[in-house]
Amino acid sequence: MPSPRSSRERRAGSSGRPEFLSLVSQRSPGPPDSPSRRKESGSSAAAPLPEEDCMKLNPSFLGIALSSLLAIDLWASKRLGVCAGEGSAWGSARPLMKVIEVSGHGIPWLLGTIYGLYQSDSLAAREVLLNLLFALLLDLVLVAVVKGLVRRRRPTHNKMDMFVTISVDKYSFPSGHATRAALVCRFVLHHLVLAVPLRVLIVLWALIVGVSRVMLGRHNVTDVLCGLLLGYALYSVVEYCWLSPLRTPALFALWSH
Ligand SMILES: CC(C)=CCC/C(C)=C/COP(=O)(O)O
Numbered sequence: 001m002p003s004p005r006s007s008r009e010r011r012a013g014s015s016g017r018p019e020f021l022s023l024v025s026q027r028s029p030g031p032p033d034s035p036s037r038r039k040e041s042g043s044s045a046a047a048p049l050p051e052e053d054c055m056k057l058n059p060s061f062l063g064i065a066l067s068s069l070l071a072i073d074l075w076a077s078k079r080l081g082v083c084a085g086e087g088s089a090w091g092s093a094r095p096l097m098k099v100i101e102v103s104g105h106g107i108p109w110l111l112g113t114i115y116g117l118y119q120s121d122s123l124a125a126r127e128v129l130l131n132l133l134f135a136l137l138l139d140l141v142l143v144a145v146v147k148g149l150v151r152r153r154r155p156t157h158n159k160m161d162m163f164v165t166i167s168v169d170k171y172s173f174p175s176g177h178a179t180r181a182a183l184v185c186r187f188v189l190h191h192l193v194l195a196v197p198l199r200v201l202i203v204l205w206a207l208i209v210g211v212s213r214v215m216l217g218r219h220n221v222t223d224v225l226c227g228l229l230l231g232y233a234l235y236s237v238v239e240y241c242w243l244s245p246l247r248t249p250a251l252f253a254l255w256s257h
Pocket residue numbers: 105106107140162163164165166169171172174175176177178213218
């Protein structure tokens with residue numbers, strides 16, 4: 001009478017390594033009954049694979065979770081893109097959204113910081129502004145690299161009528177406006193002495209810049225969320241590499257009057 005062994009044990013045969021054998025036989029490129037396969041796995045492995053093993057070919061839980069998240073992201077982003085065109089549900093708010101867009105654009109921030117550097121009359125102000133300039137440039141490079149690597153297209157409902165873009169800006173992940181808004185917000189909160197209402201205002205501004213990207217149809221929700229996280233994290237890199245007159249005297253000499 002055969003002993004009541006499990007199907008896994010029976011498949012193990014004399015080797016006692018069922019998982020290894022089943023994975024090898026599943027990954028072999030030849031057809032299930034090919035001579036090469038029979039030679040590799042012995043006569044007992046030529047039997048059809050049990051259902052339990054075939055499950056390993058199915059998408060992983062992580063794969064399913066990611067595809068579902070992306071589907072929800074696309075669906076939600078389309079629904080939230082209420083200012084994507086003049087004819088959209090909130091089309092009349094589009095001009096205001098575009099003003100918010102410019103407020104988070106790289107050019108005004110870069111020009112404003114450079115102007116501030118030339119106008120600065122104290123070493124402390126120069127140090128802060130020089131580091132802000134470094135942060136803004138680092139952010140531009142990081143976003144360009146990630147956009148170039150990920151190459152996620154902007155939502156189909158986006159109208160490409162943005163103020164000054166570079167070639168990688170045809171891609172949407174991550175949102176450059178969101179990274180900049182989070183980075184600048186954290187930077188300002190750490191280095192400027194501001195009254196509480198102004199501190200609240202800068203946080204609100206960063207959030208509104210993020211939300212406006214989705215409302216304008218420029219980005220999917222995940223582009224903005226990841227952009228905000230990336231910008232927030234980037235501030236820690238800036239803090240770590242902080243440029244000071246002691247570390248980089250030559251750089252500070254450029255702006256000494
Ligand atoms: C040309 C310069 C200096 C900056 C480009 C700024 C820009 C257009 C970023 C794209 O932002 P989103 O990824 O949020 O659309």
